[in-house]
Amino acid sequence: MEKNKHYVLGVYDDEDVLLSAIEKVRDSGVKIQEVYSPFPVHGIDDALGYKKTRLPIAAFLFGLLGTSLALIMQVSMLGFDWPMIIGGKDFVALPPFVPVTFELTVLLAALGMVGTFMIVSDLKPYKKPRLMDIRITDDKHVMAIDLAGNTLAKEDIKKIVNATGANEVNDKDFED
Amino acid sequence: MSIPIDDILVNKDHAPSGPVVSSLREPLVTGGKTVHDVTEDICRQVEGKPTTTWMLGMAISLATLAVGAYCVFILVWEGIGVWGLNKTVGWAWDITNFVWWVGIGHAGTLISAILLLFRQKWRMSINRAAEAMTIFAVICAACFPGLHMGRLWLGFYWALPLPNTFGSLWVNFNSPLLWDVFAISTYFTVSLVFWYIGLIPDFASIRDRAKNNISKAVYGALSFGWDGAAKTWMRYESVALILAGLATPLVLSVHTIVSFDFATSVIPGWHTTIFPPYFVAGAIFSGFAMVLTLMLITRKTFKLEDYITINHIEMMNIIIIVTGSIVGIAYITEFFIAWYSGVDAEQYAFLNRMTGPYWWAYWTMMTCNVISPQLFWFKKIRTNIAATFILSIIVNIGMWFERFVIIVTSLHRDYLPSSWAMFYPTIYDVGVYLFTFGLFFTAFLLFAKFFPVINMAEVKSIIKSSSLKQKK
Numbered sequence: 185m186e187k188n189k190h191y192v193l194g195v196y197d198d199e200d201v202l203l204s205a206i207e208k209v210r211d212s213g214v215k216i217q218e219v220y221s222p223f224p225v226h227g228i229d230d231a232l233g234y235k236k237t238r239l240p241i242a243a244f245l246f247g248l249l250g251t252s253l254a255l256i257m258q259v260s261m262l263g264f265d266w267p268m269i270i271g272g273k274d275f276v277a278l279p280p281f282v283p284v285t286f287e288l289t290v291l292l293a294a295l296g297m298v299g300t301f302m303i304v305s306d307l308k309p310y311k312k313p314r315l316m317d318i319r320i321t322d323d324k325h326v327m328a329i330d331l332a333g334n335t336l337a338k339e340d341i342k343k344i345v346n347a348t349g350a351n352e353v354n355d356k357d358f359e360d
Numbered sequence: 361m362s363i364p365i366d367d368i369l370v371n372k373d374h375a376p377s378g379p380v381v382s383s384l385r386e387p388l389v390t391g392g393k394t395v396h397d398v399t400e401d402i403c404r405q406v407e408g409k410p411t412t413t414w415m416l417g418m419a420i421s422l423a424t425l426a427v428g429a430y431c432v433f434i435l436v437w438e439g440i441g442v443w444g445l446n447k448t449v450g451w452a453w454d455i456t457n458f459v460w461w462v463g464i465g466h467a468g469t470l471i472s473a474i475l476l477l478f479r480q481k482w483r484m485s486i487n488r489a490a491e492a493m494t495i496f497a498v499i500c501a502a503c504f505p506g507l508h509m510g511r512l513w514l515g516f517y518w519a520l521p522l523p524n525t526f527g528s529l530w531v532n533f534n535s536p537l538l539w540d541v542f543a544i545s546t547y548f549t550v551s552l553v554f555w556y557i558g559l560i561p562d563f564a565s566i567r568d569r570a571k572n573n574i575s576k577a578v579y580g581a582l583s584f585g586w587d588g589a590a591k592t593w594m595r596y597e598s599v600a601l602i603l604a605g606l607a608t609p610l611v612l613s614v615h616t617i618v619s620f621d622f623a624t625s626v627i628p629g630w631h632t633t634i635f636p637p638y639f640v641a642g643a644i645f646s647g648f649a650m651v652l653t654l655m656l657i658t659r660k661t662f663k664l665e666d667y668i669t670i671n672h673i674e675m676m677n678i679i680i681i682v683t684g685s686i687v688g689i690a691y692i693t694e695f696f697i698a699w700y701s702g703v704d705a706e707q708y709a710f711l712n713r714m715t716g717p718y719w720w721a722y723w724t725m726m727t728c729n730v731i732s733p734q735l736f737w738f739k740k741i742r743t744n745i746a747a748t749f750i751l752s753i754i755v756n757i758g759m760w761f762e763r764f765v766i767i768v769t770s771l772h773r774d775y776l777p778s779s780w781a782m783f784y785p786t787i788y789d790v791g792v793y794l795f796t797f798g799l800f801f802t803a804f805l806l807f808a809k810f811f812p813v814i815n816m817a818e819v820k821s822i823i824k825s826s827s828l829k830q831k832k
Binding site for chain 2: 198199219221222224228239243258266270271273277283291294297298301307315318
């Protein structure tokens, strides 16, 4: 993927100013690439027009996989491969299989969903982040506007961002 | 720019442009902290040199760990015969300690998962440390069944369904002991993942402030390239919510399954259907007590009084009253049912607990678990730090005795009076218990020094609604 290099950044102190700014900037026809925050801001996904994440579906499917694997494992091992008489119970008695099935369902749902999250969000050890502003992880919200994705001139975009109550409007150029 | 709730109620046409601030609730963060102050306050201990108190704590923990490690070595070398177990009392301190530690491990995920589902925002200052405590407590718990196996290097074959040279004689999926293996390893894994996901944004905060190259490299690697993008935050919140949804039944299942170890047997005193809820309540009870013990020390030494307020301590004490009272009712119910069942053996088991040779253990349990938490009905006591600290330790002593009473007094007077016996711990029983204490406190101190002890990102998200109004 070719990386874009030139950005205009709107830096905000307050999350509520940020939310109204996102709407104003989008209404004036400027495309926002992404907004970066030190903490989750409620309502930002709607303001940016993001679709709901499908991670819950991934969790459900992984959970289903866990349930099936657990049942197949227990039934095949105790029912067919090496049947044992334990307390006179049937070889395939479902109630005693419930705890292990439940635990493996939860385990696979949790690990599968978190793994999917890591992959889709490209989070991995030793990854070098492309930070727009070093203060994002402290107390600043940053709205990043990619110049390559917008038809308006840089100065016009800066004017629009400035009018929304941004505390700072900066340029950011990446070398790589 | 926060709006008092009254204005919104009067003026319903206007959507609030700031967070809704309740005039009824106490602020969760005091001292008029700003978002930047949160980063500063929490990163300070990670970035500064270790304090003398910390060094002293570490020295004591490591010394305890070393003494314990010697006892563990002798135990593995000689076999579990060095413990004070006998033919009648075949389970004693080992499983008492196991259940005790697992119980303590219940508070962390309860705080981060169940309180998240209930939208209890006071969890935010304490969830990080409570989850760390959970993880370390579960590791300590796992030491006991592992060591009790004698040859723990073969444990994988006995505990996990692995193909083996017996031609595959598989593990017994009908056994509660095997359910424990799955329940506890799942609980450990899910808690660890939940904890780590929460740590990633905070590691990124430390990474971006780091001055020296080692910190930059280590926290850079740990923070997984976090950049704070709104899309990632959106997914992150969804993951946290679902993990909470998955962890909630998981927390309840773990101690339920631990109680099955006893409840599915036919030993009088163990064969009780009340065990699952009673064990879960007891686990939460002791877990919160341990969180309080640890947090009161952490709060004081790291000067976090603005984040872990008296309000937080009071909330936890209220949970202690509730769960402590459930445990008390369970004790009394057990007695009633033993009498009502009309089974002689059952009636004897309970009378023997109360008046037999282990009466002192029984009455220690009753005093610590049933009477002492009732003191928290007084607001003066539940908002008093010294009283809370002492009571939190008393509760955990009581909970240790609860497990001891259930396990040892039910076993020591067997079906045949000729095989009646008493249990006397040896130094190796004590030593292995000390080992887990050393392990727990060493791990917790390392966590407190090198990890952010409070979830910065979550606390920052409530600063506007629960702290800034203080400044006015």
